[in-house]
Amino acid sequence: MAHFSDDQARAIILDAYGRVRAEGGAAVASAFYAPVELEGLPRDAVEMSLGVGHPVRHAALRPGETVLDLGCGAGIDTLLAARAVGPTGRVIGLDLTPEMVARSRRNAQDAGLGTIEVRQGVMEEIPLPDASIDVVVSNGVLNLSTRQSRVLAESFRVLRPGGRISITDLVLEEALPEDVLKSPAALAG
Amino acid sequence: MLLKKFFNVGFADVTVAERVPFGLDDLGRYPLFAPDFLEFLRRAIPPARHRELVFSIAVTASKPANAAR
Numbered sequence: 001m002a003h004f005s006d007d008q009a010r011a012i013i014l015d016a017y018g019r020v021r022a023e024g025g026a027a028v029a030s031a032f033y034a035p036v037e038l039e040g041l042p043r044d045a046v047e048m049s050l051g052v053g054h055p056v057r058h059a060a061l062r063p064g065e066t067v068l069d070l071g072c073g074a075g076i077d078t079l080l081a082a083r084a085v086g087p088t089g090r091v092i093g094l095d096l097t098p099e100m101v102a103r104s105r106r107n108a109q110d111a112g113l114g115t116i117e118v119r120q121g122v123m124e125e126i127p128l129p130d131a132s133i134d135v136v137v138s139n140g141v142l143n144l145s146t147r148q149s150r151v152l153a154e155s156f157r158v159l160r161p162g163g164r165i166s167i168t169d170l171v172l173e174e175a176l177p178e179d180v181l182k183s184p185a186a187l188a189g
Numbered sequence: 190m191l192l193k194k195f196f197n198v199g200f201a202d203v204t205v206a207e208r209v210p211f212g213l214d215d216l217g218r219y220p221l222f223a224p225d226f227l228e229f230l231r232r233a234i235p236p237a238r239h240r241e242l243v244f245s246i247a248v249t250a251s252k253p254a255n256a257a258r
Contacts, residue, residue, distance in 0.1 A: 027218040050219060052245045058206045059249070148191070153198040162254040165200065170211060170243045171191055177233050 006146050029076065041079055042110040044103060048074035051139030053168025056080045060164075064088040065134040068158060070123045070151070071095055071141030075104030075116070081137060082113040092133075093118040094126065126154045133158045136165040143169050192248065200250035207247035212240040 029038055029049035038046050056077050061067060061084035069078040072093030082091045093104050093116065101120045108116035121127045123138075124147050136155045145151050155165055195203045213230055216222050234242065 031215075031218065050221060052211065053207065053209075053247050055247060058247045142191075149194045149198060152194055152200070156198045156200060156252055156256075159252040161252055161256045163252045164249065165195075165251070166206075166247065166249045168207075168245060168247045169191070171246055172243050174238070176242075179233060 033076070033080075037080060040111070041076065042107040045074050045076045045079055045107040045111075048103060049076045050074075051077065051168065052170050053139060055137040055139050055166040055168045056084060058168075059084075059135050059137050059166035061085050061089075061135060066132070067091045067135045067137060068126070068128065068133045068155075069093045070126075070136060070138035070155065071144070072104050072118065073100050073139075073141075075107045075118070077137055077139050078104060078116055078118070079107065079111050079113060081135075082108070082111075082116050085115070087115060089115055091116045092128070094121050094123065096120070096122055124150045124154060126158050128158045130157055131160045131163075134160060134163050136163070136167075138165075138167045138169075140169060142167055143171075191246075195248065195250050199252065199256060201253045203248065203250040205246055206249050207245070209245045210241040211243045211245045213242055214240075216242070 026038070026046045026049070028051070029046045032049075032051065032054045050073055059081070061081060063086040065085045066089065067081045067085060069081060069091060072078045072095050075093055078091050078093040082089070085091065095101050095104065095118070098120060101118050105118045108118065119127060123141065123145060136159060142148055142151055159165065192203050192205070213227065216230070217227055231239070
């Protein structure tokens with residue numbers, strides 16, 4: 001049962017991710033990424049890593065591919081994907097929050113990766129044409145949507161036939177207490 | 190449940206590439222969670238679940254080559 005409407009959930013996400021500060025350093029990034037992967041990445045992208053896994057590792061990206069990073073945040077996976085697809089590839093980051101869009105654009109620029117483009121938008125209505133993407137990656141973002149099937153259907157739509165998706169996310173295998181599920185802070189995480 | 194959603198929209202080769210328990214201490218690494226919220230979780234959730242609150246999973250899938258564009 002949904003505890004928040006679409007609008008409520010979006011407002012919670014905008015607020016939580018708009019306010020978040022990189023106070024914890026790189027603790028999250030070091031839990032999921034190898035030191036060699038983090039070398040040379042802009043410090044902000046590493047310290048603002050808020051994902052729950054490493055979808056790029058499982059995506060088996062190839063040079064020249066076009067990648068969409070759904071809910072790119074400050075852009076750590078966007079940057080790693082851009083490295084993997086190389087100068088002939090292209091990576092599009094999509095995020096709901098203006099603050100994260102600005103950060104990921106700045107981080108792409110600081111990394112000198114001109115193959116990255118960052119757009120603001122919602123993952124339930126991906127602002128891209130049909131069959132325009134080779135690989136969709138996403139890290140800890142699907143659970144933020146109240147319409148996960150819609151997000152997956154949109155991912156399917158933008159993928160070329162034969163395209164791939166690699167998503168990391170948190171899943172509940174046993175229900176949490178009701179007062180936890182009703183907490184906006186729990187939704188934001 | 191999540192995997193079923195992948196199949197329902199048309200994805201094939203749906204695979205759980207990784208499944209890792211995620212506990213309260215793991216949540217503590219994230220600047221998204223204030224200390225008082227983590228304390229609330231500690232009180233609200235039975236201690237037996239503190240180390241396996243949720244699972245982090247990696248799912249991979251593909252759009253069939255013969256899928257309509």
